[in-house]
Amino acid sequence: MSATDTEVWKRQARERDEADPLKDFRDDFYRPTTGIYLDGNSLGLISRRAESSLFEAVDAWRRLGVQGWEEGQPSWFYLAETLGQMLTPLVGGNAGDLVLAGSTTVNLHQLVATFYKPQGTRRLIVADPLNFPSDLYALKSQLALHGQDESALRLVSPGADGLIREDDVLAALGPDVALVLLPSVVFRTGQLLDMGRITKAARARGIPIGWDLSHSAGVVAHRLDELDPDFCVFCTYKYLNGGPGAPAALYLSPRHHHQRPALWGWFGGDKASQFDMSPAFTPALGAGAFQIGSPHVLSMAPLKGSLGLLAEAGIDRVRAKSLALTGFLIELTDALLASHGVSVGTPREPQRRGGHVALHHVDAAQLVPALRAAGVVGDFRPPDIIRLCPSPLCTSFSDVLAAILQLRAALEAPAN
Numbered sequence: 105m106s107a108t109d110t111e112v113w114k115r116q117a118r119e120r121d122e123a124d125p126l127k128d129f130r131d132d133f134y135r136p137t138t139g140i141y142l143d144g145n146s147l148g149l150i151s152r153r154a155e156s157s158l159f160e161a162v163d164a165w166r167r168l169g170v171q172g173w174e175e176g177q178p179s180w181f182y183l184a185e186t187l188g189q190m191l192t193p194l195v196g197g198n199a200g201d202l203v204l205a206g207s208t209t210v211n212l213h214q215l216v217a218t219f220y221k222p223q224g225t226r227r228l229i230v231a232d233p234l235n236f237p238s239d240l241y242a243l244k245s246q247l248a249l250h251g252q253d254e255s256a257l258r259l260v261s262p263g264a265d266g267l268i269r270e271d272d273v274l275a276a277l278g279p280d281v282a283l284v285l286l287p288s289v290v291f292r293t294g295q296l297l298d299m300g301r302i303t304k305a306a307r308a309r310g311i312p313i314g315w316d317l318s319h320s321a322g323v324v325a326h327r328l329d330e331l332d333p334d335f336c337v338f339c340t341y342k343y344l345n346g347g348p349g350a351p352a353a354l355y356l357s358p359r360h361h362h363q364r365p366a367l368w369g370w371f372g373g374d375k376a377s378q379f380d381m382s383p384a385f386t387p388a389l390g391a392g393a394f395q396i397g398s399p400h401v402l403s404m405a406p407l408k409g410s411l412g413l414l415a416e417a418g419i420d421r422v423r424a425k426s427l428a429l430t431g432f433l434i435e436l437t438d439a440l441l442a443s444h445g446v447s448v449g450t451p452r453e454p455q456r457r458g459g460h461v462a463l464h465h466v467d468a469a470q471l472v473p474a475l476r477a478a479g480v481v482g483d484f485r486p487p488d489i490i491r492l493c494p495s496p497l498c499t500s501f502s503d504v505l506a507a508i509l510q511l512r513a514a515l516e517a518p519a520n
């Protein structure tokens with residue numbers, strides 16, 4: 105490829121950046137000074153607004169001490185519910201359906217413990233082997249707690265292309281299934297499953313279904329009120345930019361707002377009587393009941409800023425930009441990297457794609473550190489995947505082009 109071809113791509117990237125309605129949000133983020141950050145699906149970056157809401161929480165602690173539980177802005181006592189409500193413009197649902205608590209894995213334990221009720225031959229849990237390992241660990245340990253062995257875990261294998269087929273998922277939902285848990289977006293490949301079709305089939309067969317939205321919340325527009333799965337869990341430190349260790353979210357269908365959680369703790373209690381300190385547990389109504397201990401006030405604090413920023417950007421515009429960025433990344437890969445042995449592992453159809461792109465190359469394990477040395481942060485997932493995530497609020501089309509040009513330079517370096 106000649107220098108003039110590169111110029112053509114650069115001009116195209118600049119034109120797309122200029123036309124981008126979300127371009128100004130990029131300046132709200134602290135971007136690493138080392139270069140281009142394409143790892144927002146592992147840990148989203150900090151925005152100025154997230155930083156100030158964190159400092160506000162620290163300041164409230166300093167000024168108010170214990171009174172922050174009432175007088176903090178927002179009050180710490182209701183913080184988990186308040187932030188849960190701030191998620192509704194991004195994922196759908198209504199007040200009482202969402203709460204922030206624990207971690208994704210802990211919330212999954214709570215929900216599986218509640219909704220997995222093996223009876224006779226109806227005892228299987230359907231999942232997929234590509235799901236995040238922690239989700240599978242939680243499922244396996246819940247099976248053990250319910251007196252089941254691992255033969256009760258039915259894993260729907262991907263096809264030769266590494267992608268899960270919805271037909272195979274539906275075929276797995278037999279009368280012997282007691283629960284389904286799937287990721288909205290598969291973390292390795294970036295495949296977005298047809299959540300509507302699968303949820304409908306599970307519901308029609310009377311099987312409780314939960315989704316892990318960790319790789320889609322904040323980048324794919326969900327309407328959980330329309331989808332109406334039984335429950336969801338998701339982390340808030342990826343596209344929701346809540347910061348390392350930010351508490352996770354938990355969604356509970358309004359159909360289950362009177363459901364008693366399996367695991368009880370005082371912060372799952374009815375707020376009106378929580379401080380009666382009664383030995384009898386009276387659960388809150390809705391998702392709030394599924395909390396266990398105190399909300400992680402300082403770890404949650406950045407979310408007030410970052411969720412406000414996302415709501416202002418608008419999830420539909422965020423999704424549109426994300427698809428344009430990943431589409432551009434795929435187009436550039438085809439044009440500039442395919443001849444170097446790089447192939448695209450993520451579905452090309454926009455409706456089947458999450459927010460990141462998986463590229464395959466035999467030397468992926470060496471290429472990712474080479475990219476980092478050149479200032480481009482992506483990540484490696486064995487055996488041969490380079491994951492690149494152009495997180496929409498903080499990435500430009502020019503960033504994507506620069507990263508692909510660096511990858512090409514790494515592929516052309518003599519060490520490879």
Ligand SMILES: *Cc1c(COP(=O)(O)O)cnc(C)c1O
Pocket residue numbers: 207208209210235236238239287291316318319339352
């Ligand atoms: C990131 C992620 C998690 C993280 O779990 P934690 O318990 O919050 O650390 C879980 N599941 C999936 C699918 C993820 O992508």
